[in-house]
Amino acid sequence: MSLAIEVKNLNFSYDSEEGVQTIKNVSFSIEKGQYVSLIGHNGSGKSTLAKLLAYLLEPASGEIYVDGIRVNEKNIREIRQTIGVVFQNPDNQFIGSTVEGDIAFGLENRAVPREKMIELVKKYSRLVGMDKFLNKSPDELSGGQKQRVAIAGILALGLKIIIFDEATSMLDPEGVEDIKKLIFEMKKEDPELTFVSITHDIEEAYLSDKVIILNSGEKYMEGVPEDVFADEDKIKSIGLDIPFVLQVKNALKKKGIETPKNIRTIEELSNYLCGK
Amino acid sequence: MWQIKTNHLTYVYDKKDPNHYDALSDVSLEIKKGDLVCIVGKTGSGKSTLVQTFNNLISPTSGYCQVENFYITSDKKLKKELLKNQDKSVIEENKHVARLRRKVGLVFQFPEYQLFAETIIKDVMFGPKNFGLKEEEAKEVAKKSLIEVGIPESYFEKSPFELSGGEKRRVAIAGIIASDPDILVLDEPTAGLDPNGKIEIMNLIKRFHEKGRTIIIVTHDMNLVLNFAKTVIVLNDGKLIEVTSPEKLFQSPDIEKYSLEIPTLFKFINLLKNDGFAGNLSEIYDFDTLIKRIYEAKYE
Structure with missing residues (x-):
């Protein structure tokens, strides 16, 4: 399987004069079609990394390849036909004066024909449960509803790589499940769709294809969830938790009750x- | 003794909208002084709308909300009726919304997005200055609040934007407690925080509660409800479903009807029950008891 994202020796700092590096020599790769969870405590550099991948920030050094193409300032437009990010704060990404206008914004920028655009806005507003709010302005929407609109706007673009940076944090559990199901449906339709979830939801991470953990701007661990979460002490030492199912299995093991690995x-x- | 009461409270966001609906419908409840209350319900159930009536950020369309002696309603006739035969002091108190807002501190969802000043201390001073305190007094109050939320003095002159997510949220909370509210209302205080950040914020809230403040939390986080709440208010489609305890709520068969996520511990216990687990699964409220019961079933 070829790579959707490859990062080599990436470095970044918001204020180079102060010398505080937000991303330190980070390297990893994500295969096409993978569902990857990027986890780490607040301030570990996860959101910065998402911005670097979409070239919303320029790396100090290192290389980023998206769908095999090395990202640089000259090919940003091309890269953004492939990769898109939904951020946590929906107020910072609501551009349209109405829900309809906001979902259509990215499509307009890509010169999608009007008829097709109407069809896509209808389809994705329905899929995220916002089709009854198309004429509403952002100030009439809750945080969770605005997040749904932001998600629809990105999904409608038909990108190959989607990054959710805590994009469902304002949704209720049912809403989060709905969006997860939608992503899995989309992945079924297009097995090459790559999805990166920046999340604090350890249970979600445990069911991903791959987990990458950042700590203080550095890559702390990378691998399949079974391997990554196997080292409970290492995970807990950076203030993260292990999935509930593993907590039970480990506690039972301490009492002499073994459970199958799988x-x-x-x-x-x-x-x-x-x-x- | 109640401190907040709502009486047939109904709220409609935009009556002119042909598709308008009741964001809150005929809600009557009481919140005791010194309680730690979690308000739960799916998106659109009216949780945030309800707490915004507590400090008159919005006024009920009909019915009313009462915070001690302050009556909140946009029904002028009703307000007149409620204030009839009241003491002069009560009538006077009802003229000052600012005093109510000092009494009921409201921390919005993701409050760190509202930080704006160039330094942390200036950000926290903003509220007290707005409530009429002089520069020096406001500074003293802000310092005290920042120390209360665990922000060290060496940070005070830094930009709030240099802080981590959890720290920013603590600064934002300091901005609210600087006005020394009796009632602290927090909308999704742990959303978007890592496990340590969540524990930090909840320990902070617990400390406020131990000082006698009434705490009201709007949340989707059922683990928080299980571990911290004394009382739970369940809303669904703008209606009050029940006022209960966390233990009763999570063992109620109705919980899934209201789209509330059961804490993983209870989800697992329910699965074991449904799968016919050969052991005693009653009255388990914590992880260690669960493990003990599984062990007992296997070896005793």
């Missing part, structure tokens, strides 16, 4: 403990 969900663990 159990990843509480449903599977319950089945096992009930002898099913």
Whole structure:
């Protein structure tokens, strides 16, 4: 499988004079079609990394490849046909004066024909549950509703790589589930769609294809969830938690009850403990 | 003794809109002084609307909200009726919304997005100055509040934008407690924070509560409800469903009807029950008891 994103020795600092480096020599790769969770405590550099990947910030040094193309200031427009980010604060990304206008904004910029644009706005506003609010202005919407609009705006563009930077943090659990299902549906339709989720949801991370952990701007761990979360002490030493299912498995192990390695969900663990 | 009461409170955002609906509908409840209350419900259930009536940021379309002696309603006839035969002091108090807002501090969702001043101390001083304190007095109050939320003095002259997410949120909360509110209302105080950040903020809120303040939290975080709330108010589609305790709520079969996420511990216990686990699963409220019961079922 070829790579969707490759990062080599990336460095960045917001204020080079103060010498505080936000991203320190970070390297990793993401294959096409993977669902990757990027986790780390607040201030670990996750959002900065998302901005660097979309070239909203310019690296101090290092290389970023998106879909095989090395990103630089000359090909930003081309790169942004491939990669898009939905950020946490929806107020900073609401551009249109109405929901409809906001979802259409990116499409207009790409000169999508009017008929097609109307169709896409309708489709994605419906998929995120905002089709009844098309004429509403942002000040009439809740934080969660604005996040849904921002998500629709990015999904409508048909990008190959989507990054959600805590993009569902203002949604209720049902809303978060709806959006996750939508992403999985889209991935089913297009197996090459790559999805990067910047999240504090450890349970979500445990079910990803790959987990990357940042700590103080450095890559702390990278790998499949089973390997990454296996080292409970290492995870907890940087203020992160391990998934509930692993907490139960580890606590039972300490009491001498072994459970099979391949159990990843509480449903599977319950089945096992009930002898099913 | 109640400190906040709502009586048949109904709120409609835009009555002129042909598609208007009741964001809150006929809500009557009481919140006790010194309680730690979590208000839960899915998006659009009316949680944030309800707490905004507590400091008169919005006024009920009909019915009223009462915070101690202050009556909040946009129904002028009703307000006149409520103030009839009241003491002069109560009538006078009802003329000063600013005093109510000092009493009820409201911390919005993602309050760090509202930080604006060039230094942390100036940001926190903004509220007290608005409430009429002089520069020096406001500075003293701001310092005290920042120390209360755990921001060291060496940070005071820094830009708030240099701080981490959890620190920014603590500065934003300091800005509200600088006005020394009796009632602290927080809308999703732990959203977007890492586990340590969540614990920091919740310990901070617990400290305020231990000082006798009434705490009202709007949240989707059911683990927070389980570990901190004394009382839970459940809203659904603008209606009050129930006022209950966390333990009762999470064992109620209705919980999924209101799209509330059950804490993982209870989800797992329910799964074990449904799968026919051969052991005692009653009255488990914490992780250690769960592990103990599984062990007992296997070996005892």
